[in-house]
Amino acid sequence: MQDKLGTILNGDCIEGMNSLPAGSVDLIFADPPFNIGYKYDVYDDQKAAEDYLQWSRDWMQAAHNALKPDGTFWLAIGDDFAAELKMKAQEVGFHTRSWVIWYYTFGVNCKNKFTRSHTHLFYFTKDKKQFTFRAADPTNRVPSARMLVYNDKRGNPRGRLPDDTWIIPPDVEQTFALRPQDLEECYQPDESDWYFPRVAGTFKERAGFHGCQMPEQLLGRIIRTCSSEGEVVMDPFSGSASTLVVAKKLGRKFLGFELSPEYTRLGTERLADTAVGDRLDGAPEPTMSAPQTWPKKKKKKQQLAKSEESPTAASTDVFDCLNIATVRLDPQGRFTQVSDLYCQMTGYSPQELTGGMTPLDLDHPDDVQVNAHRLQGLLSGKGTSKVDKRILHKDGRTVWVRVSANRITDSDGNPVEIVGVVEDITAAREAEEKLRRSEERFRLVANAAGDAIWEIDLPNQQVFRNDVYARMLGIRPEETAGSWDWRLTNINEDERDRVGESLKVALDDPETSHWAADYHMRSAAGEILFIQDRAFISRDEEGNALRIIGTMRDMTEIENAQKEREQLIRRVQEAQQLESLGILAGGIAHDFNNILTTILSNTSYVRSDLPKDSPHRELLSDVEIASARAADLCQQMLKYAGQGRQQKTQLDLSSEISKVAPLLSGTIGTNTRLRLNLHPGLPLIEADTSQIDQVIINLIINAAESLNQEQGEVVVTTGQSHVSASDPDINDWLPRPEPGFYVTLDVRDTGCGMTPELIQNAFDPFLTTRLTGRGLGLSSVHGILRSHSGSIQIQSDGRSGTTFRVLLPAGADGSPSGTDYVSDTPAILIVDDEPKVRSAAARILERAGFDVHTAVDGMDCLAVLRSHEKPFSLLILDLIMSQMDGTRTFEQIRDDYPDIPVLLMSGHHESSAPESNGHQPVGFLQKPFDTEKLTDVVTRALETQHSTEERI
Structure with missing residues (x-):
């Protein structure tokens, strides 16, 4: 785009505009062929009406695409197709602001109709509300008729905006216009001098090589009003290049298209003779200080x-x-x-x-x-x-x-x-100074207030917001300008329609003077803020809303504090409920055990006195079996209460699962595939083996039953993780695990999932969703883990699958069961120039208990290696990076740090991995990867390196 600015490009304007970046032009002025048979060098100005309208729609569509969202489009056209082209412009998405009549002198003489002395100028915008219209610029205003004609001091000293019929004299000292009714005497056509003159052949302004040339003063008004200095002005039909000449004189960037090579050459020469700041041809520059009058x-x-x-x-x-x-x-x-x-x-x-x-x-x-x-x-x-x-x-x-x-x-x-x-x-100066001081006082008061203050001038869609608003949303103060629509787009989608509709209802109701809404809004940094919005609506005598001024208060901290308070109350209630149920279950179990003891002891005593062939012996055996089952039920109740018998030893969790899981193959059914992903070398845990077996069995059976006899999978994974105080709460009604290192057991199924309500009540005793269940499986798991200072978490989207994660404190000495590479937390350096990949990998490995560091590219990697005090246990290096790629980095690491093992990763095949002087990486990680794959590859890489070191 930049290489095209300041030029006239020879070629078809539709192709040219379609080649521009979408939304790159601020103002387009188009004066296309009128299709009246005029000679324009290479243009066909006599198309069939249907073809002309389709062609017009095509180039206006291209113009619409090139225009910025707040851009402006002006179209000059004759009588023959004025209404039709207005409709075509609206079809492609433009909004009509004004239909201006340019009423000029030296009209075109006609033989069989009235002399034509006007052209239609359509003023379109791409957006209904967002556009440039510099109404306050004094060069765009005209004197008030009250002051000019009638010497009425009540007239606005700043003048007014021109009417939509432009009748501007050709030889006066300004470009403002009066209406005929503003003059002391009715106008006379034969003696009138209040028109923009058509640039006739005898005019000095005439470029000389194009039959239709717009007056620079007319173009100046349009460009001054609808664009600012430094913005881009485009003319799809450059012709005499007058639009681009005026744009250059007024300090705008410009770009034109012209089908005729000759017009392109001559227009380019004309631009070369033009300088920024040159006066516009025709009347001198506009001024409000010396307005012209017209004598009687x-x-x-x-x-x-x-x-x-x-x-x-x-x-x-x-x-x-x-x-x-x-x-x-x-x-x-x-x-x-x-x-x-x-x-x-x-x-x-x-x-x-x-x-x-x-x-x-x-x-x-x-x-x-x-x-x-x-x-x-x-x-x-x-x-x-x-x-x-x-x-x-x-x-x-x-x-x-x-x-x-x-x-x-x-x-x-x-x-x-x-x-x-x-x-x-x-x-006027005193009034301006008073206004400036008043505005400054208002701005100081507004910024001193703790709340964000905003105001919208509804007729003009002008918006004010104080600096607190900018700080609240994390944006620069100059970015606070904009319409109400901009703010609506930042309100949470679920609340946006509600807030917008409530404001519309308040504005449309003449009796309403106040508006209020509470909603969530996204800041520039992505933070969700809870906003309390209150506003007052000012109206005219007829009840129409003129302006609305309001305050926004950030209630996020208060809302968060309320949520935390509610969570704390819920946790206390849950803890009290669990404690009460535990006490109840423990008391019942103890008392019931005493009863069972009496039953069993007396039953065995009686049975021992009976002859062997007595028919009553079988009956007493049934009593003993039933009593044993009741005793087992008591043990489960005691486990739920955390009071079961325990005999703790140093236990390797992965090894224990490998022993227990095969025993369940007949229990879980043939439709369920049990897959074990057990990591060796985990720290030992101090636990009661039988109770941990019960946890493993209960979770696997629970997962298998969730499949409802359908084909599915249960995956059992072990690992290690570090829990910090800043980790998010997965189940906020359960006690948080204490910070520290844990051995983890994940049991994931592909079943129907769990609803939030079911998850929250999952550990209640006697709660079951199975016809044959007793509701004590998960409750006893929860009790066993409490007695082991462990924790359990549940994750499910309610539709597909559930994951139970068990966290058991790692042994006090942290000794692994097999290899000892995890005894000292391994330090891992991840090198990847993609921030999301880098952060995702870091989160996974940190949760697995590793000490993770990151680098953004090869140069940063070398800097981290130089500054890090202890050597890294593993370096994970991406092969494809924009700054010093993985291959070069791998070479440098092998030269400077040959003892550091390197795990390569890439989205390409492993064959793309480099070799460096005979040195090989310890492994290859294929993107994309999930948590299990990354943890498994890293663990195996560390084990491989540890085995190599032991052999050496």
């Missing part, structure tokens, strides 16, 4: 004669009516003539001023040096001067004036005099 028709000849006699005499009365003073200076800068209004403005008499005084004698002392330089420049050759400055009244007070001066020369170019107009702008 019946006095025009009289005034013309008077003006020839004295250049300023005819205009003095006019300027006095406009509250504007006039002065004349000689070539030495001395006053030679002053109006009465200037004398009132300064407090000096005409005799005092014309008695040798210069404007510098009236200037504020602080400004004399600057103004002297400016006056000297005007006297020595600069044609005009416009400046706002301070002068001192005779009584000593300061008066602010706006001066516009012109240097008049004779036929030889020698200065004759300087003619100037002076306007007292003291009241």
Whole structure:
């Protein structure tokens, strides 16, 4: 895009605009062929109507794609297809803002219809609310008719926006427009001079090589109003290059397309002769300081004669009516003539001023040096001067004036005099200063407040937000400008419609003056904030909403504190419930054991006295079997209560599972595949073997039963993990495991999953979802783990599968059961330039109990190796990186750190792994990987390295 700016590209505009990046242009002005048979070099200007409309739709669609979301599109078109092209523009997504009539002089004579003296100018925007329209820019405003014609002081001194019928005179000192009804006398077409003139063949402005050329003053109004300096202006039909010339003069970036090679060449030459800051051709630059009036028709000849006699005499009365003073200076800068209004403005008499005084004698002392330089420049050759400055009244007070001066020369170019107009702008400056101070006070108060303050001017869609708003959302203060729509897009999707609809209802109801909403909003950093929003709606007499001002309070900490409080209460209640149930179960079990003891002892006593052939012996055996089952039930109840008999020893969890699991093959059914992923070398745990066996059996059977006799899988995985205080709560109603190292047992099934309600009640005794279940399996698991200072967690999405994770404290000495490489926590360095891959791998390995460090590329890897005090046990190196790839890094590591084992990883095949001087990596990790795969590959790599070191 940048290489195309500042040029006219020769070729079809549709192809050209489609080649631009979407949303790259701020303003498009298009003056396409009108399809009236005009000769435009290589253009076909006489298409069939249907073909012309389809072609027009195609190029407008391309323009829509190239335009920024807040961009503006202007279309100039004749009568024949004006309405049709307006509809086509709306079809492709443009929104109509204005239908402007350009009413020009030197109309096109017609033989069998009225002379055509206007062109249609359509003003479109890409978005209904987001667009550039610089209404406050004084160069885009025109004088108030109240002040200009009727000398009514109630008129806005800043003027007004022009009407949508542009009738602008060709030879005046500005580009603003009056309506005919604003003039003292009805306009006469044969003598009128209030139009934008069409650039006729005799005009100096005419480029000379194109039949249809837009006036620079008209283009200047559009570009000034709908774009800012430095923004991109594009013309798809460059033609005479006038649009691009004006854009360049006004300090905009520009780009044009032109089908004719000849027009492209001539337009490029014209641009080369144009400089930024050049005056626009036609009328001089717009000004609000010296507006033009149009004399009555019946006095025009009289005034013309008077003006020839004295250049300023005819205009003095006019300027006095406009509250504007006039002065004349000689070539030495001395006053030679002053109006009465200037004398009132300064407090000096005409005799005092014309008695040798210069404007510098009236200037504020602080400004004399600057103004002297400016006056000297005007006297020595600069044609005009416009400046706002301070002068001192005779009584000593300061008066602010706006001066516009012109240097008049004779036929030889020698200065004759300087003619100037002076306007007292003291009241306006004081009002601006009061407004500035008021706005500054409001801004200080708003920023001093702890809440974010916002305000929307609804008719103009102008938005104010204070600095607290920016800090709250983590954005820069200059980014706070925008519409209400912008804020809605940052509200949580689930709440967005509710908040937007509630505001709309409040704004539409004339009786509503207040609005309130609570919602969650996303900050720039992705943090979810809980916002309390309150606002007041200001309305006009008819009840229409004019503005809304409100405050936003960040209630996130309060909401989080409330959630934490609720979680704490729920945990306490759950703990009390579990404790109460445990006490109850323990008490019942103890008492019931006593009863069973009496039954069993007496039954065995009686049975021993009976003859062997007694029929009662079988009956007593049934009593003994039933009593034994009841005793077993008591043991489970005691386990739930954490009071079961325990005989703790040093236990290798992986080894124990490998012994117990095969015994369950007949129990879990043929439809269930049991897969073991047991990691050797885990730290030993101190546990009761029989109770741990019970945990293993209960969890595997529970997982198998969740498959409901369907084909499925139960995966049993062991590992190790480090728990820190900052780890998130998986099941917030269960006690958190204490920080430290744990041996883990994961039992995952592919069953139907568990709902949140079922998960929360999973460990309640006698709760079961099985017809044959007793509801004591999981509750006894929970009791056994409590007695072993362990913990259990459940994860399920409620639809597919559940994972139970058991955490048992690692032995006090941390000794592994087999190999000893984990006795000292292995330090692992992960090198990958993809942040998400890097962080995901780090999380997995940290949970597995490793000391993990990361580096963003090869250079960073070498820096970490140099700064790390103890050697790394393993380095995981990605092969494909933008800065110093894995191959080069591997070479460097082998040269500088040959003892560090390297595990290579890549999304490509293992064959892409490099060899370095005979040195091989300890393994290869294929992307993508999951938790089990990464942990398994890393463990095997460390074991391989440990075995190698032992052999050495």
